[in-house]
Amino acid sequence: MTTAPPSLSSTRPPAAQVGAIAWLRKNLFSNWFSALLTVVLGLLLVRTSLGFLTWATTTAQWAVIPANLPLFFVGRYPVAQYWRIWAIVGILATLSGLSWGILSRNLAKLFDRNILIGFGVAAAIAVLIPAPIPYRILLLALLGLVLASAWIGRLVGQRMPQLGQWLSLGWGLSLLVVWWLIAGGIGLPGVRTNDWGGLMLTMFMSVTSILLCFPLGILLALGRQSKLPVLRWIAIAFIEVIRGVPLITLLFVGAYMVPLFLPGGIRLNQLLLAIISLTLFSAAYLAENVRGGLQSVPRGQAEAANALGLNSVLATILIVLPQALKVSIPTIVGQFISLVQDTTLVGLLGAFEMLGISRSILANPSFIGRYAEVYLFIGAIYWVLCYAMSLGSRRLEKQLNTTH
Amino acid sequence: MRKWNSTLLAVSLSVAALTACAAPTTTTTASPAGSASPAAGSASPAVTGSPGRLGTILSRGSLICGVEGTIPGFSFVDSSGKYTGLDVDVCRAIAAALFGDPEKVEFRNLDSTARFPAVASGEVDLLSRNTTWTASRDAAGGNGLEFAPTTFFDGQGVMTSKASGITDFRGLDGKAVCVETGTTTELNLATRATEAGIKINEVKFQDSNAGFAAYQEGRCEAITSDRSQLAAKRTALPNPDDNILLEDVLSKEPLGPVTVNNDSQWFDVVRWVTYGLIQAEEFGITQANVEQKIQDKSPDIKRFLGTDGDLGKQLGLAPDFMVNAIKAGGNYGEIYERNIGAGSQLKIDRGLNKLWTDGGLMYSPPFR
Numbered sequence: 193m194t195t196a197p198p199s200l201s202s203t204r205p206p207a208a209q210v211g212a213i214a215w216l217r218k219n220l221f222s223n224w225f226s227a228l229l230t231v232v233l234g235l236l237l238v239r240t241s242l243g244f245l246t247w248a249t250t251t252a253q254w255a256v257i258p259a260n261l262p263l264f265f266v267g268r269y270p271v272a273q274y275w276r277i278w279a280i281v282g283i284l285a286t287l288s289g290l291s292w293g294i295l296s297r298n299l300a301k302l303f304d305r306n307i308l309i310g311f312g313v314a315a316a317i318a319v320l321i322p323a324p325i326p327y328r329i330l331l332l333a334l335l336g337l338v339l340a341s342a343w344i345g346r347l348v349g350q351r352m353p354q355l356g357q358w359l360s361l362g363w364g365l366s367l368l369v370v371w372w373l374i375a376g377g378i379g380l381p382g383v384r385t386n387d388w389g390g391l392m393l394t395m396f397m398s399v400t401s402i403l404l405c406f407p408l409g410i411l412l413a414l415g416r417q418s419k420l421p422v423l424r425w426i427a428i429a430f431i432e433v434i435r436g437v438p439l440i441t442l443l444f445v446g447a448y449m450v451p452l453f454l455p456g457g458i459r460l461n462q463l464l465l466a467i468i469s470l471t472l473f474s475a476a477y478l479a480e481n482v483r484g485g486l487q488s489v490p491r492g493q494a495e496a497a498n499a500l501g502l503n504s505v506l507a508t509i510l511i512v513l514p515q516a517l518k519v520s521i522p523t524i525v526g527q528f529i530s531l532v533q534d535t536t537l538v539g540l541l542g543a544f545e546m547l548g549i550s551r552s553i554l555a556n557p558s559f560i561g562r563y564a565e566v567y568l569f570i571g572a573i574y575w576v577l578c579y580a581m582s583l584g585s586r587r588l589e590k591q592l593n594t595t596h
Numbered sequence: 597m598r599k600w601n602s603t604l605l606a607v608s609l610s611v612a613a614l615t616a617c618a619a620p621t622t623t624t625t626a627s628p629a630g631s632a633s634p635a636a637g638s639a640s641p642a643v644t645g646s647p648g649r650l651g652t653i654l655s656r657g658s659l660i661c662g663v664e665g666t667i668p669g670f671s672f673v674d675s676s677g678k679y680t681g682l683d684v685d686v687c688r689a690i691a692a693a694l695f696g697d698p699e700k701v702e703f704r705n706l707d708s709t710a711r712f713p714a715v716a717s718g719e720v721d722l723l724s725r726n727t728t729w730t731a732s733r734d735a736a737g738g739n740g741l742e743f744a745p746t747t748f749f750d751g752q753g754v755m756t757s758k759a760s761g762i763t764d765f766r767g768l769d770g771k772a773v774c775v776e777t778g779t780t781t782e783l784n785l786a787t788r789a790t791e792a793g794i795k796i797n798e799v800k801f802q803d804s805n806a807g808f809a810a811y812q813e814g815r816c817e818a819i820t821s822d823r824s825q826l827a828a829k830r831t832a833l834p835n836p837d838d839n840i841l842l843e844d845v846l847s848k849e850p851l852g853p854v855t856v857n858n859d860s861q862w863f864d865v866v867r868w869v870t871y872g873l874i875q876a877e878e879f880g881i882t883q884a885n886v887e888q889k890i891q892d893k894s895p896d897i898k899r900f901l902g903t904d905g906d907l908g909k910q911l912g913l914a915p916d917f918m919v920n921a922i923k924a925g926g927n928y929g930e931i932y933e934r935n936i937g938a939g940s941q942l943k944i945d946r947g948l949n950k951l952w953t954d955g956g957l958m959y960s961p962p963f964r
Contacts, residue, residue, distance in 0.1 A: 262677065268677040268678075271677070384702070386702055447710070448710060449713075451719060452717050541707070542665060542704055542705030542706055544665075544705070551665075552705075553672075555668045555671075557941040558941065560832040
């Protein structure tokens with residue numbers, strides 16, 4: 193990739209080519225056709241947004257959102273155990289703050305303008321949401337926690353740079369703690385998976401399936417490229433069978449057919465079956481994404497690694513796979529984003545994830561007909577989730593950008 | 597150096613995944629005392645030797661009840677996270693009859709495609725979710741289900757505005773009626789119109805919400821759907837009281853609890869607790885006065901509430917099972933009025949769901 197040096201010209205641009213009006217003229221009104229398009233589409237846009245605003249401020253009855261806020265976020269999780277969810281959010285906030293601080297220990301400034309603006313907006317939202325006052329204070333405190341732990345992480349990270357390697361272990365351990373806090377057991381009252389719901393369940397299913405399908409997908413991709421025929425056939429058969437079946441069918445098979453085949457007395461958890469279905473489904477797609485990445489790595493890389501004395505396993509793990517994964521980050525994250533959205537299908541099986549609980553809220557005679565408000569609200573939450581993922585993947589790409 | 601960074605990424609991600617892997621395995625263990633009758637769905641004679649569904653439920657210590665979960669007034673989750681509705685209260689009454697505690701019930705949401713496999717595989721002990729009782733669903737060669745007494749006689753109805761002046765089905769002659777296309781609703785409307793010798797201008801919609809929007813805009817003078825649906829949608833209209841449900845019922849939709857075939861012991865429990873709720877209304881026994889009624893002198897009521905005779909024991913339950921069931925949510929009338937009747941926003945007229953003594957169809961065989 194060569195970057196041509198910008199052609200040097202000594203003449204200054206004419207004055208009419210800069211400024212807002214010039215920009216408008218160049219981009220929106222360059223000829224009669226684009227001027228017409230601009231006017232028509234502009235009117236349409238203004239009309240629609242005005243219509244939406246009028247609806248949102250006059251017709252819409254937003255009371256359905258604050259009245260059911262806990263349902264949207266944790267579903268039927270017992271009220272007395274809400275503190276556990278807060279604890280989980282606290283742990284995640286601390287860990288992300290620490291990771292952020294440690295990873296950006298070498299940057300000149302930790303909190304640049306964009307980040308401060310972002311936090312300002314988040315704080316404003318936390319203050320303005322129609323939740324009880326203690327919850328708003330908790331939210332603000334959480335934001336403070338992220339900032340504080342980021343600052344601490346940076347300080348500590350500068351002293352002990354090797355700490356970065358322990359971060360992933362920290363995240364791994366936190367997953368166990370999160371699992372324990374949600375499900376209970378060992379000193380905490382148990383909460384049945386049947387009572388989990390809302391955003392918490394959506395996140396839980398997504399994160400667990402993502403973490404499980406990632407290694408499985410890589411193994412399948414490697415298996416499909418393997419020289420051992422049996423391994424290759426198994427991988428190909430798995431990928432093609434799973435990819436040839438709609439996800440909803442897999443979910444139904446998991447939920448209603450597997451129990452028929454199991455020996456008597458064994459009843460698998462419905463949530464577990466759903467997560468297995470989601471994992472298998474995503475792994476098959478992920479395997480193809482990773483295989484694309486693997487094929488983009490020149491053969492010379494593996495040969496060079498072999499020449500240096502690495503055996504084929506090491507060459508794959510150390511040389512080929514890192515490059516292949518780096519190339520496939522956009523498609524892998526795309527797969528993860530659609531996995532998050534696919535969790536709504538589990539709602540059709542009766543789980544109270546965000547869409548499921550919304551349908552139930554809409555069946556409450558007090559809130560009948562509030563479709564638009566409810567679906568807009570959860571749509572916004574899904575958008576935030578997915579946009580955050582895509583933002584994260586872009587950062588990761590930038591960080592790993594080693595174009596040669 | 598950069599390369600090592602990405603290796604670290606790959607390895608750390610895999611490590612994270614593996615540590616996460618350890619967690620889910622803890623739930624792979626079968627739930628305690630899971631359904632012990634996996635063959636309950638089939639007609640296998642081996643079931644007769646085993647303790648049966650009732651024993652399974654009692655040893656499990658809670659009832660698993662399949663509900664729809666998103667039907668206004670029948671089953672939904674209220675703002676405090678509690679299951680509410682007529683179907684839900686029937687489950688609670690049965691749980692109370694079994695365990696003396698209406699909270700010992702676990703609800704599973706089942707959509708219409710999932711409900712029958714869930715009963716057949718023993719995933720749920722009973723269905724209480726707007727399931728129409730039909731011959732093919734009841735037959736051993738069909739779905740092989742058992743239908744307990746109907747708890748709600750639904751039927752296709754017609755909603756129209758008061759201003760239109762339409763008072764009965766014949767009044768729809770020459771009028772535009774909104775109807776969802778591709779449903780039995782559409783066929784029933786056509787059949788009834790032919791029978792009544794009137795001509796109806798059908799305005800067809802693919803989606804029921806679109807149909808209601810059209811009705812609201814006045815593009816049709818009436819709209820037809822199940823009566824419970826119409827009543828629910830009516831509450832969402834700007835002026836609900838300006839709209840009326842016609843008395844005419846265009847189809848029969850008896851809805852009630854459902855259990856699996858070939859388990860008479862368990863089916864009888866469901867059947868008689870449901871009848872008991874109806875009988876309690878007939879006796880005038882309510883949630884409030886059930887404690888006083890225990891002292892009642894009437895031999896019928898004594899037998900019913902278990903102070904005399906051994907009906908409970910014959911069913912495999914405690915003698916005072918009906919006392920507990922009524923304490924859970926009241927008699928049938930109370931359950932109806934609270935969830936879908938006058939006490940609710942749906943305000944569905946009792947109509948066919950009145951007691952037989954009031955001209956309805958709710959009739960319990962004697963508790964003797």
